Amino acid sequence: MNYEQAVAWIHSRLRLGIKPGLMRMNHLLEELGNPHQKLKTVHIAGTNGKGSTVTYLRNVLQESGYTVGTFTSPYFERFNERISINGDPVSDGDLTLLVEKIKPIAEKMEQSEWGAPSEFEVITAMSFYYFAELQPVDLVLYEVGLGGRLDSTNVIIPMVSVITSIGMDHMQFLGNRLEDIASEKAGIIKHGVPVISGVHQPEARNVIKETALEKESELFQLGQDFSAERVALLDKGERFEFQSPLQHDEFDLSMIGTHQINNAALAIKVVELLVKNQEMKIEPEHLKRGLKKASWPGRMEALSATREIYIDGAHNPEGVDALVKTIKERFLHKKVTVLFSALHDKKLRPMISQLEEAVDEIGFTSFDFPRVASVEELYEASAHPHKSEVHDWKKYLEEKIAVMEEEEVLLITGSLYFLSEVKPYLLPLLENYRKK
Incomplete structure (x- = not known):
């Protein structure tokens, strides 16, 4: 199989449509040896802001010397971008190897009680195998594809869960009320795993708060437990003040907009928790440099x-x-x-x-x-x-x-x-x- 054939096979799965649920995903991963269980991860859901929050985190962690995998969607210029290490997309050769590994399992599943995995399920499984077996990394940032509760990525137990925002999108899958959509996004909250929220609507916040209580997960809410306020409009970015019980400092961004200040604040809070829980070692200068360097295609x-x-x-x-x-x-x-x-x-x-x-x-x-x-x-x-x-x-x-x-x-x-x-x-x- 060559690269073009590999990508064509992946895209051929689109005919199966969107198939919410985790049973197929769990079976597919079991056949692969459960690679997702070997990974350190951060899980990021939300209507908007997921990609920007991922890129802030990736740049900070890279500045600190870590090798960082990212799983994002959609791709901007090339399919391979969806599975990247330190911002470099998976090579054509590795992507082809991943398809050769997963294709026989996926085709065998067509005749099983679980049914054939969808395109997104196949790509998600490929990413787990890539980061765990082919090109091991220190940590992976997983962006939810759609919703959260039934999303293919929701098989991981992350170190931190993040919900960036809630908005009226994909309502045919997630529901017509903010509370319904919030409930689906809050489905990524795992028992005892801290969760960070950038959600601003009271009715959506309440759903996340209730879910966090049920799961005994400590909740950190932007605007309540930590804050970020613009200090200056820079020619090519933003300057803002971040405040939490652990720090009070100013940061510069190269990305533009109040929403980017909020996304960066979520990333800073993730870093605080990773350091506090001794998962990662990140110095203040790495945090500042990483945030300033971060850029994400197609966002202002x-x-x-x-x-x-x-x-x-x-x-x-x-x-x-x-x-x-x-x-x-x-x-x-x-x-x-x-x-x-x-x-x-x-x-x-x-x-x-x-x-x-x-x-x-x-x-x-x-x-x-x-x-x-x-x-x-x-x-x-x-x-x-x-x-x-x-x-x-x-x-x-x-x-x-x-x-x-x-x-x-x-x-x-x-x-x-x-x-x-x-x-x-x-x-x-x-x-x-x-x-x-």
């Missing part, structure tokens, strides 16, 4: 040194809310143009109306992807006086960048799948402008 990512052009994966109402706050904080006196594309199973009208209040012009486009919303569907959902249908986003961006003025901001946002097409197209184009 600046693509040009000479023009204000950003991409941001605001793909649900909470993500758009965070983006709108950032626009109002940073670009209040500038002309802001947005190019937006999204999947049609998202809450399109609320997202678009939120965006409209903060931008001067908004263009709606589409791209080649299943479930993508049409240009017309997005345009019709908008009431902005300066809206446009963009049927050729490449041509639109070329023309827009050519006439951008100094006090103008271009923001490409919406689906991360869209941004993963935009970024590799834009970078060489912007490099040519820089050379002129």
Whole structure:
């Protein structure tokens, strides 16, 4: 089997859809020798902020000399990114080996009482085997795929559990009320394992608090047990003050937005617990350097040194809310143009109306992807006086960048799948402008 065949086999599992539940996962792992039981882990759930919290933690732990595995989704530019060590994606050769290991087990399961494992279950199992057997690491940061309670990653007993935020997303799987969604996310809380929460809605907080009590897990709530407040807007980031019973200090970030301050605060609290429980040795300078170095593709990512052009994966109402706050904080006196594309199973009208209040012009486009919303569907959902249908986003961006003025901001946002097409197209184009 070569790499292309291996990836094609993984993607062929998509036909099985999303299959919540842990019975298949437990059987698959048993056949592999239960590699997940050999790993030290941190488990991270939440509607938004999971990827950023992972990247803050990874950078801090790397600065401290640890080898850190990460399991994240979706990938941004290349499939291999989902399973990485110290930020380097799994090699094509190792990924192929992993498929060769798991494929016969998965195919045998098709005829069993458990049924065939889904794509996500297969990838999760591959990651466990990779980090435990093929390329052993000091610690793995596991990002939940969907929800928490029934997610494939929820077979681990981590050192710390984290719930970053709760929002109205994936409601067809998780429920229509914040309490229902919070209950699913709180499903990652394990007996006696400390849990850190960045959730702000009272009704969702109560669910997490009750679950933590039931599981006899110590709960650390952002805004109550520790806090983070912005001190200054930096040109390329944030400065904030962090306060907890264990420390009081200022930190700089290279990532932009109040929500990134909150994500960084969660990461700091994880570090505090790992040090306090003598799981890891992390010095204050490692913490500061790691947070400053951290970057995560597609999150208010600046693509040009000479023009204000950003991409941001605001793909649900909470993500758009965070983006709108950032626009109002940073670009209040500038002309802001947005190019937006999204999947049609998202809450399109609320997202678009939120965006409209903060931008001067908004263009709606589409791209080649299943479930993508049409240009017309997005345009019709908008009431902005300066809206446009963009049927050729490449041509639109070329023309827009050519006439951008100094006090103008271009923001490409919406689906991360869209941004993963935009970024590799834009970078060489912007490099040519820089050379002129």
